[in-house]
Amino acid sequence: ETGVTQTPRHLVMGMTNKKSLKCEQHLGHNAMYWYKQSAKKPLELMFVYNFKEQTENNSVPSRFSPECPNSSHLFLHLHTLQPEDSALYLCASSQEGYTEAFFGQGTRLTVV
């Protein structure tokens, strides 16, 4: 079983749909992250959770709504997205402190 698991791997949604991305980590980490990576662009940090508390919201539009019910699970709720939101969405986790982060496989999102 991989350390950080994301579902679904691929998602196509209309602009009026509501969907959720799920991330689960089995590493015992206490920090979880959502990143967005658009085509040929750098990784963009979206949200950070430490011990289930949101510590970073990087000016993300409200159509993206994160949820962290516990330190092992992280969700990204999506509603009324735009075509420019099509991207690879990556979840990562790390232990508090100066340690590395591990990424999930990502969800390839296409908004039509």
Place this chain on the structure above:
Amino acid sequence: QKEVEQNSGPLSVPEGAIASLNCTYSDRGSQSFFWYRQYSGKSPELIMSIYSNGDKEDGRFTAQLNKASQYVSLLIRDSQPSDSATYLCAVKGYNAGNMLTFGGGTRLMVKP
């Protein structure tokens, strides 16, 4: 000024050569430094971490850190076509809390 800067490339090297990838960062309080490799359409994979000044070797990879110059590099010896990917420098520092800051990545192409 970007917090973590990398030359976007592409950096093209022949098979068997040494590839040298560079990264500079702005936060003097940074304590942890990481190199990730990302194949196209895939999630980043951690390949090296370094925490103190000097060199750290792991197989064909050597990470070099110079905190006084705020500079970290990755050397890949005996480069192989399978090393062709985007290499991301990431920094975690005192001022950034528990947050990884990524550079834009350098695309490496190893030609047979």
